[in-house]
Amino acid sequence: SRHNGPEPSNGEKSADRHDTTLPKGYSLDPPVLPKEIADAAMRSGGYPYDTRLKATEYEEQLLALQIELMKLQKYNLKTGNRILCLYEGRDGSGKSSCIKAFDEYMNPRNTRTVALPKPTETERGQLYFQRYAEHLPSAGEIVLFDRSWYNRAGVERVMGYCTPDQLAVFLREAPQFEGLLVRDGIKLFKYYLTIGREMQLKRFYERAKNPLKQWKLSSVDLASLDKYDDYTHAEVEMFRFTSTATAPWTVVRANDQRRARLETIRHVLLSIEYEGRDLKAIGKHDPLIIGSGPEFFHPQVEKQS
Amino acid sequence: SRHNGPEPSNGEKSADRHDTTLPKGYSLDPPVLPKEIADAAMRSGGYPYDTRLKATEYEEQLLALQIELMKLQKYNLKTGNRILCLYEGRDGSGKSSCIKAFDEYMNPRNTRTVALPKPTETERGQLYFQRYAEHLPSAGEIVLFDRSWYNRAGVERVMGYCTPDQLAVFLREAPQFEGLLVRDGIKLFKYYLTIGREMQLKRFYERAKNPLKQWKLSSVDLASLDKYDDYTHAEVEMFRFTSTATAPWTVVRANDQRRARLETIRHVLLSIEYEGRDLKAIGKHDPLIIGSGPEFFHPQVEKQS
Amino acid sequence: SRHNGPEPSNGEKSADRHDTTLPKGYSLDPPVLPKEIADAAMRSGGYPYDTRLKATEYEEQLLALQIELMKLQKYNLKTGNRILCLYEGRDGSGKSSCIKAFDEYMNPRNTRTVALPKPTETERGQLYFQRYAEHLPSAGEIVLFDRSWYNRAGVERVMGYCTPDQLAVFLREAPQFEGLLVRDGIKLFKYYLTIGREMQLKRFYERAKNPLKQWKLSSVDLASLDKYDDYTHAEVEMFRFTSTATAPWTVVRANDQRRARLETIRHVLLSIEYEGRDLKAIGKHDPLIIGSGPEFFHPQVEKQS
Amino acid sequence: SRHNGPEPSNGEKSADRHDTTLPKGYSLDPPVLPKEIADAAMRSGGYPYDTRLKATEYEEQLLALQIELMKLQKYNLKTGNRILCLYEGRDGSGKSSCIKAFDEYMNPRNTRTVALPKPTETERGQLYFQRYAEHLPSAGEIVLFDRSWYNRAGVERVMGYCTPDQLAVFLREAPQFEGLLVRDGIKLFKYYLTIGREMQLKRFYERAKNPLKQWKLSSVDLASLDKYDDYTHAEVEMFRFTSTATAPWTVVRANDQRRARLETIRHVLLSIEYEGRDLKAIGKHDPLIIGSGPEFFHPQVEKQS
Ligand SMILES: Nc1ncnc2c1ncn2[C@@H]1O[C@H](COP(=O)(O)OP(=O)(O)O)[C@@H](O)[C@H]1O
Numbered sequence A, B, C, D: 001s002r003h004n005g006p007e008p009s010n011g012e013k014s015a016d017r018h019d020t021t022l023p024k025g026y027s028l029d030p031p032v033l034p035k036e037i038a039d040a041a042m043r044s045g046g047y048p049y050d051t052r053l054k055a056t057e058y059e060e061q062l063l064a065l066q067i068e069l070m071k072l073q074k075y076n077l078k079t080g081n082r083i084l085c086l087y088e089g090r091d092g093s094g095k096s097s098c099i100k101a102f103d104e105y106m107n108p109r110n111t112r113t114v115a116l117p118k119p120t121e122t123e124r125g126q127l128y129f130q131r132y133a134e135h136l137p138s139a140g141e142i143v144l145f146d147r148s149w150y151n152r153a154g155v156e157r158v159m160g161y162c163t164p165d166q167l168a169v170f171l172r173e174a175p176q177f178e179g180l181l182v183r184d185g186i187k188l189f190k191y192y193l194t195i196g197r198e199m200q201l202k203r204f205y206e207r208a209k210n211p212l213k214q215w216k217l218s219s220v221d222l223a224s225l226d227k228y229d230d231y232t233h234a235e236v237e238m239f240r241f242t243s244t245a246t247a248p249w250t251v252v253r254a255n256d257q258r259r260a261r262l263e264t265i266r267h268v269l270l271s272i273e274y275e276g277r278d279l280k281a282i283g284k285h286d287p288l289i290i291g292s293g294p295e296f297f298h299p300q301v302e303k304q305s
């Protein structure tokens, strides 16, 4: 009956044994970002801009969106409207920063973030969706999932934490589960944040360097560097099976975190007709940054192959 | 995080204000069963037998079935097999006595009975299936639901505790929810115990008379006397929508509780190929007592209309 | 958020590997009870009677007590009174049969039995009392614990499942925890069922013989035969530390299960002044069977030493 | 089984009906802070400084502390150390901003914030501490309570949400409950943030003016303006009963939020000898800002009376 527990085994998380899994020729020890990576990062994966959104512009827009979120929150409490946003994407894609921008000013008594640890033995014996179902939004609530049941189609698949059978059942059943939620009236938003290979590498360097973020560099993350293409392949298949009319994926190019944060919040606001909605304050989507489901998603590796 | 809570409002449950809702001419105060009801009870609703199964025969068969249940329990623990039986039926149809016969000798650490009270305000704001989902069997478990999510299609519908919209959503979504469970590997059994009008009346008289059972006579139950046909109508529609190939209803004629108990246990045992299963000990179904879904169910009122 | 879960490791529970732990010269395979044990069982441990209470007498008294329980239940719902009974005692002492006699006719929506499996890894990291605290009675409820936090002072101590430090902390803190409950208004009853060595052996033979009860014979149980004196020693110390004025132990001599069941129910009824209490129907305690805390408890081994 | 739920009744939270409860002569509509309040705010309640800590200094110190928190987090995961910090204080005292500074960079899978909504009907029937007990830290976890069981001694008492009896039981039992936690090994920190009357008023004006914070101005908060002295009285008595040797209160003068955030984090770091602790980086306490229990606390009203 608890949201998230400790991961004792995470004890080993550290920036120590990094080199083993880094691409050849690179080292996080010391973590000095090679120039060619730094240069290529922003444009990697076919990103459409050279630079981040300017700070002033970002802050101005964010403020406007956060004020709209206040109205949405009020509207939800009044109507009992339920919202569930889930954020997926590779390690380093900026899921939790999107969530922080969203919930910064929200009332913690009706906006919750859920970041479940890996399943316990008991949970492994249950219906796969059961431990997530416990945290669905109740009337008036907004719940933000930092990773979600899609773990099975991503990290669990790539790292071999589930069997092929379990994966197949998941890909088949996820739309069924989501259909239940959506038809029951829950507003479900599924965001997939996508970043380029060099950008991911750059972010890992930053994590390794930043004492406040080193813990984020788990051995699973480092392994993911070697497995960039495996993850891409997993994503492509995940979209094929689980982007449905009822519960489509929204893809967000996230090399620039600022644009990604704005677009995800904007997307929620544009999707719900709450009282007092100010469309001008919300602004328009940047179609180069956010788009629908698999169509919008053009992974590097797929283009190459 | 609790299985069942108290129903403070049940405080008023008593045999006091009975007469208001009893059919005209009948009284539970004093609760003297009219002869014509007593005579008609066993055959009511088209029941195929005049008398109960003999006690010795019943006990002998039950013992054999309970021994088989031990093997099933062992098999479940070994294989992680999950079983969920739900019992529905009018008040007085004998749901909980079926459950008691089933779990009498089972290990309480892996066989659980779940009897949820009416939903709290918070639960009303959630996904309808959410509070039930919390109690699904984990690996190796058998869970017996005394009433279930079908409350919505029965008592909630008839007593007006839900809106027509909520009812429609339920009838549409229940098969979806059950599909999730079944395809995930949970063995789901849905038993509908059916009794005749006079038998129900007889059982209410018995409850009123028996100091150990008076609390079972709630105002909801007494109201159900007036609404026998409403319940029948509700049942018919429930079967139409929710008896599916993946999760069919099993109907059990329950005027004789002994036969009903034996047949429900037998049905579980015949449905799972556990280690050491002794088909001879289990015996054969009585096709006059137990049958599949709506075909087997011929409610009085429907025949009349 | 669940009452009891499966114990996958219990899969090995069986009557197979019995002989290893049985006292020399005895065998459960085949389980033929030696005559000297059978003869000594009822009087073992200093039991004051030669024979069980007669069935008719037992049933008559039980019925009267169960009718009183109905009044208690009604009173609880009306007043919000909360009752917690916990049952401890060696394996085979009849804890669960006492509980069954108590809750046989109670409304399952306000009387719950809690039989927790061994703690999970996560639970081991928590406050020891935490997983029990989740199941405390709410307003109007009666909760019956089949074993309890006292596992630590009994099986965990004797089998080495806890450290001496954990044991000491437990013996020191249990009265503190119970104080919280009692001063908050929860009516706490702690029953210790005591049986003689030969009676325990006899019950194990019966379990081994009875296909419906073989699962109850766990390896932990069989080990307990060798450790009869260790358990006795553990009990004596448990009483010393945890029989307090606020939460005293009630000891029940349980070689005759019928008398034990009657006395435990009677004890609850005599302790609460519910509406309509019929002292004559309840009857008087048998002071040879039930008594208070350590004074009443005269373990064989202690007398010998 | 959920951390925090919505407060449907909070729907009415708004900046609308403000004037009714504001001190005479003041208005939040429009919310223009009177000059005399603005001038008096920082020094109110006997605050020892005229100005906030400079931003650069604050950020530098905070960074150093947050880096130390990383080491603490690592140490906890390794040792299973459990930490529970609870934050109390009037509305507007900056509890949640202290918590945000603490958990900004922590791993959400082992640092949790708990902000429970008002109790449900079921919870009201339980042991008062029960719903809090569910959220205690497990091995390796840090749990931050935004308000806590002390609600009973504060808002519930002042607003009349509990009876005098319940209050008395709480004041008597809280040390008992906390003793259980502390003796079990949980590191318990109880922070009381204290602000002056004018500072509180100033913060309410800021909330009223800031569209991102208006929701924080509940009717309960506004009522608290009228009841400044009642709250002070409640605090004084709370300290008397609940500042114990095992679980002392730490009082933090919080007119300057920056200093308050630094001192609370610093206090945790100075209290635990984790691996690699850098006492120089942590720095020293400012004895004008943080101090122990009731001695350090000199409420205005008490001095006046
Ligand atoms: N107001 C209500 N809303 C929804 N369900 C209700 C309501 N009142 C009673 N029920 C449900 O109707 C069923 C029958 O009620 P009742 O006869 O009082 O209880 P019992 O199941 O103990 O016989 C129960 O499952 C109960 O949860």
Ligand SMILES: Nc1ncnc2c1ncn2[C@@H]1O[C@H](COP(=O)(O)OP(=O)(O)O)[C@@H](O)[C@H]1O
Residues within 6 Å of the ligand: B109, C091, C116, C117, C118, C119, C147, C151, C155, C156, C161, C216, C218, C219, C220, C221
């Ligand atoms: N490894 C263990 N750690 C703590 N408690 C245990 C352990 N193994 C068994 N127990 C406890 O010992 C008690 C007796 O065990 P067992 O005889 O296997 O179960 P049962 O209660 O079904 O007879 C149970 O309460 C169980 O939870």
Ligand SMILES: Nc1ncnc2c1ncn2[C@@H]1O[C@H](COP(=O)(O)OP(=O)(O)O)[C@@H](O)[C@H]1O
Residues within 6 Å of the ligand: A109, D091, D116, D117, D118, D119, D147, D151, D155, D156, D161, D216, D218, D219, D220, D221
């Ligand atoms: N009726 C009530 N009974 C008990 N506690 C209450 C009640 N109403 C509010 N509270 C508590 O008082 C505190 C302050 O209330 P409020 O200002 O509305 O919430 P917030 O904590 O969001 O500022 C909260 O902890 C809330 O749970």
Ligand SMILES: Nc1ncnc2c1ncn2[C@@H]1O[C@H](COP(=O)(O)O)[C@@H](O)[C@H]1O
Residues within 6 Å of the ligand: A091, A116, A117, A118, A119, A147, A151, A155, A156, A161, A218, A219, A220, A221
């Ligand atoms: N053994 C595992 N089985 C399933 N999921 C895991 C496992 N290990 C890590 N994960 C998940 O993988 C994601 C990333 O892990 P990490 O980066 O190590 O925090 C988290 O959502 C974890 O819950």
